[in-house]
Amino acid sequence: MTTQITIILAVIVILLLILVRSFRIVPQAHVFVIERLGSFYCEWQTGIHILVPFIDRIAGKISLKEKVVDFKPQSVITKDNVTMQIDSVIFYQITDAKQYVYGVETPLQAIENFSATTLRNIIGELELDATLTSRDVINKKITAILDQATDRWGIKVNRVELKNILPPREIQDAMEKQMKAERERREKILQAEGDKKSQILVTEGEKESQILRAQAKKESAILEAEAEKQATILRADAVREQKVLEAKGEAEAISLVQEALAESLIKLNNAQPSQKVLQLKALESFEKVADGKATKIIIPSELQSIAGLAVGLKSITDNGKN
Numbered sequence: 001m002t003t004q005i006t007i008i009l010a011v012i013v014i015l016l017l018i019l020v021r022s023f024r025i026v027p028q029a030h031v032f033v034i035e036r037l038g039s040f041y042c043e044w045q046t047g048i049h050i051l052v053p054f055i056d057r058i059a060g061k062i063s064l065k066e067k068v069v070d071f072k073p074q075s076v077i078t079k080d081n082v083t084m085q086i087d088s089v090i091f092y093q094i095t096d097a098k099q100y101v102y103g104v105e106t107p108l109q110a111i112e113n114f115s116a117t118t119l120r121n122i123i124g125e126l127e128l129d130a131t132l133t134s135r136d137v138i139n140k141k142i143t144a145i146l147d148q149a150t151d152r153w154g155i156k157v158n159r160v161e162l163k164n165i166l167p168p169r170e171i172q173d174a175m176e177k178q179m180k181a182e183r184e185r186r187e188k189i190l191q192a193e194g195d196k197k198s199q200i201l202v203t204e205g206e207k208e209s210q211i212l213r214a215q216a217k218k219e220s221a222i223l224e225a226e227a228e229k230q231a232t233i234l235r236a237d238a239v240r241e242q243k244v245l246e247a248k249g250e251a252e253a254i255s256l257v258q259e260a261l262a263e264s265l266i267k268l269n270n271a272q273p274s275q276k277v278l279q280l281k282a283l284e285s286f287e288k289v290a291d292g293k294a295t296k297i298i299i300p301s302e303l304q305s306i307a308g309l310a311v312g313l314k315s316i317t318d319n320g321k322n
Contacts, residue, residue: 018053025049031097033060043097062097066158069108073164074116076123078131085166086123088115090146096154103153111150115160118145128167135162 025048026032032044035057051058073087090111094100104110122141123131131138139160147157167175 022051022053023048024051024058029064031062031064032058033062033097033101035059040098040102060097060101062094062100064094064097066091066093069111070163071112071115073166074119076120078123078126078128080127082128082167082171084123084128084131084168084171085164086119087163088119088142089161089163090115091158091160092150093156093158094154095156099152099154107150107153107155110153111146111155111157114149115142115146118142128171132165132167135165138162 024032024044026044026046028046030046032049034041034044034051036052036055040059041056069090069092071088071090073085075083076086077083092111100107119138119142122138126134126138139162142160143157146160150157
């Protein structure tokens with residue numbers, strides 16, 4: 001009885017284990033490929049599923065995430081017979097889990113071999129310089145060819161990148177020498193261009209300096225001429241004003257003399273002088289005329305009586321002294 005109970009309990013435990021293992025959970029971004037009795041049955045998407053024991057089998061657990069594979073360097077030969085090593089990196093993603101499981105035995109090995117042959121074909125059509133400078137073109141060509149070839153395997157090749165391009169050592173040395181010579185040539189060209197531009201700038205600066213000096217001399221001469229002209233005009237104006245003032249002064253002086261003379265005549269007329277006084281005034285006027293610078297003096301006939309008057313005055317003077 002005890003043995004039977006033990007057997008029953010064992011069977012129950014086994015059934016429970018089988019039942020528990022029948023429940024399977026598919027995580028996010030994964031797909032399970034299910035076979036029933038040895039043939040494809042369905043694909044399980046994300047969620048919980050029940051696996052029929054001894055009938056269903058999980059043929060493959062496929063991740064739908066994008067994967068990166070770094071392949072080892074491949075030996076390729078360029079169009080100009082230069083052997084080099086190129087390693088590539090492939091970014092791919094599984095889009096059809098069924099075709100991935102049943103389409104090819106070893107997908108990664110198939111992709112690697114196909115990538116190597118494709119790379120050899122593309123590089124064989126290019127020369128060394130074109131290979132070194134056409135990475136983008138090579139990447140696009142390999143990506144297009146691999147994507148088309150792996151489509152039947154349920155694989156999507158997103159892009160292919162050439163990681164390293166390693167030509168032979170002697171080629172690298174020759175390229176380094178060539179690059180060094182090219183840099184030296186460019187340096188000499190740049191230095192020559194710099195010297196040329198410097199000489200041009202110095203010449204242009206000297207030319208502009210001479211032009212500026214000539215313009216400065218010209219402007220200075222013009223300013224000096226204008227200043228001399230203004231000074232001449234001012235001196236002429238000063239002389240003219242001086243002459244005008246002198247003329248005005250002489251005119252005013254003459255006017256004052258004439259006014260004084262007129263007043264003296266008016267006073268003399270008001271005093272009613274005698275004939276002798278008038279003769280004396282005439283004699284004084286003649287004396288002033290005689291004191292002048294004239295070499296000839298014309299004596300009017302009327303002055304004969306003045307001479308007699310002078311004799312009379314002299315006698316009077318003598319009498320006064322006595």
